[in-house]
Amino acid sequence: MAQTTTITLTGAGGQIGYAALFRIAAGDMLGPDRLIALRLLEIPQGMRGAEGAAMELLDCAFPLLESVEISDDPNVAFDGANIALLIGSRPRTAGMERGDLLAANGAIFGPQGRAIGEHAADDVRVAVVGNPANTNALIAQQHAAGVPAERFSALTRLDHNRAVGLLAAEAGASVRAVDGITIWGNHSATQYPDLSHATIDGRPALETVDAAWARGPYIERVAKRGAEIIEVRGGSSVASAANAAIEHVRDWVLGTGDRRTSAAVVSRGEYGVPEGLISSFPVRSDGDGWRVVEGLGVDDFSRQRIDASVAELVAERDAVRELGLI
Ligand code: NAX
Numbered sequence: 001m002a003q004t005t006t007i008t009l010t011g012a013g014g015q016i017g018y019a020a021l022f023r024i025a026a027g028d029m030l031g032p033d034r035l036i037a038l039r040l041l042e043i044p045q046g047m048r049g050a051e052g053a054a055m056e057l058l059d060c061a062f063p064l065l066e067s068v069e070i071s072d073d074p075n076v077a078f079d080g081a082n083i084a085l086l087i088g089s090r091p092r093t094a095g096m097e098r099g100d101l102l103a104a105n106g107a108i109f110g111p112q113g114r115a116i117g118e119h120a121a122d123d124v125r126v127a128v129v130g131n132p133a134n135t136n137a138l139i140a141q142q143h144a145a146g147v148p149a150e151r152f153s154a155l156t157r158l159d160h161n162r163a164v165g166l167l168a169a170e171a172g173a174s175v176r177a178v179d180g181i182t183i184w185g186n187h188s189a190t191q192y193p194d195l196s197h198a199t200i201d202g203r204p205a206l207e208t209v210d211a212a213w214a215r216g217p218y219i220e221r222v223a224k225r226g227a228e229i230i231e232v233r234g235g236s237s238v239a240s241a242a243n244a245a246i247e248h249v250r251d252w253v254l255g256t257g258d259r260r261t262s263a264a265v266v267s268r269g270e271y272g273v274p275e276g277l278i279s280s281f282p283v284r285s286d287g288d289g290w291r292v293v294e295g296l297g298v299d300d301f302s303r304q305r306i307d308a309s310v311a312e313l314v315a316e317r318d319a320v321r322e323l324g325l326i
Contacts, residue, residue, distance in 0.1 A: 004035040004066055006121065008081040010112065011088025012040035012070070013049025015235075016129065019242035020085070021053055025062040029246045030253060032064070040070045041077035041112075042088065074115035081120040083253070085245060086112060086140065089130025098319065102135065106325030109136045113143030120147070125252060128154040129245050133187045134264050134278045135316040141266065141278070142326040149276075150289055153252070154264035156183045156191065156280040158237065158244035162225045163193040166218065167200070171208045177201040182282040182296075183222075183262035184271075185309025186316075191280065192305035193222040197296050215301060255287035265290045271298060271306065277313050 007024060011017045017040075023029065025036060038057070042050040047070065054068045071077045078084060090104035109128075116124060124147060128137035133154040141152040160183050168175045180199045184192040195214045198205035206214060221228070229237045251261055264280040267273040270292045271281065282293040298306065320326050 003033070004037055005030055005082045006037045006039060006080045007083045007085065008039040008041060008077050008120075009085045009087060010041040010077070011046070011086075011130065012053055013042045013046030014088060015238045016087050016241045016245070018049070018053055019239050020087070020245055021057060022060065023242065023246055025057055025060065025065040027062075027064050029250050031250075034064065035066045036064050037066045038068045039077045039079075039081065040068065041074060042070065042072055044072055046088070047072060074112050075119055078112070078115045078124075079119045081116065081124050083249060084116060084120065084124060084126045085129065085249065086126065086136070087129040087245070089136060091131050099323065101132070102316065102320050102325065103323055105130070105132065105136050106139055106320060106323060109139040110143045110325060113140030114145075116140065117144035117146050124151060125249070126152045127245065127249055127252070128152070129241065131187070132316060134280075134313055135320060137264065137278045138276075138317060139320060139325055149266045152266060152278065153248070153290060154187060154278055154280075155241075155245055155248050156187050156262045156264050157248040158241050159183045159187060159191055159193065159222060159225075159280075160262040161240070161244055161247070163222045166222060166225075167195065167198065167205060167209065170213070170218070171200050171205065173200045173208075178205070180205075180260055180282075181262070182260070183280045184302075184306045185280055186313050187264065187280065188309070188312060189223050190309040190312045191223050192302070192309055193219055194302055194305070196299065196302055197282075219305075252285050252290060253287065254285075256284045258284075260284055260293055263290055265292065268292070270294055271296075273306075273310050274314060277310065277317060279310055279313055 040050045137154040180197045182194045269275045273279045283290045
């Protein structure tokens with residue numbers, strides 16, 4: 001047990017950070033053989049929350065946890081980072097215009113990207129959770145001089161897991177039986193959860209569930225699941241979001257094997273998605289990096305849904321360009 005992995009987590013005083021930290025320190029993300037050094041980045045208002053979480057981490061006496069450091073300076077927090085989980089962001093609040101939202105996040109993810117480029121370890125991998133996640137990842141990536149673009153990804157794993165869970169429930173099957181679901185596009189209401197190539201126990205899912213359900217209510221429910229959780233729970237998705245972030249990084253670093261999942265990665269033009277956009281695709285990881293699963297058939301319905309979500313990403317990219325954020 002020699003290797004120590006430095007993990008920088010931003011937004012450590014917030015809800016998802018709090019839910020994620022204990023599982024990371026317990027080894028759920030990188031397995032039982034890697035020691036973990038945690039770096040927590042917060043803004044001054046969030047420092048007490050991060051300090052409290054650090055105290056509780058100490059009180060857990062996790063054998064894998066080597067150290068916990070807290071900072072409000074990205075240059076310090078990203079120093080030597082092997083993995084960066086960017087959770088803290090400025091989410092949209094009532095009445096906020098899109099330009100304001102993007103500008104506020106540009107002020108966060110630009111400097112964080114720069115600090116990653118200047119201070120992180122050579123093998124750094126960056127997973128962006130804070131919304132608007134795809135475009136925040138793009139902003140950070142564009143500022144991280146010297147870091148290969150494919151080391152940046154954004155989370156659509158929560159959408160993916162929701163899509164798996166809701167399909168399994170509809171089919172009366174175990175989640176273990178489900179494979180081949182793809183979330184395409186943006187982590188937003190335009191995302192496209194696609195069952196065209198999904199299987200349940202190796203058989204096409206569309207032989208088990210109604211195609212009209214799969215292409216109507218199902219898409220709507222997956223895309224709006226976050227709002228459904230807020231309505232029922234009285235608060236946003238926290239534990240499931242933390243779980244998704246952990247699974248995203250775990251699969252990226254340790255590999256997926258033959259299973260497919262979804263992640264927003266830098267497009268190389270696959271499936272007609274403009275190069276350079278950070279868009280969700282069907283992916284596998286061999287442990288070295290995400291690989292887009294190519295060659296899947298895309299019918300007219302899927303084409304339209306993918307194009308609509310990608311158009312939203314293009315509009316977000318153009319808006320941040322106009323604002324001078326990339
Ligand atoms: P909270 O408001 O509980 O926590 C956010 C924390 O980030 C706060 O403690 C805040 O002080 C900190 N923060 C803000 N700016 C920062 C900066 N520049 N550097 C470091 N820390 C900073 O939100 P929480 O519920 O934890 O959600 C965090 C983010 O995840 C939000 O943007 C949310 O929209 C996003 N989500 C993304 C999901 C995804 O699938 N990609 C799903 C869940 C979640 O909605």
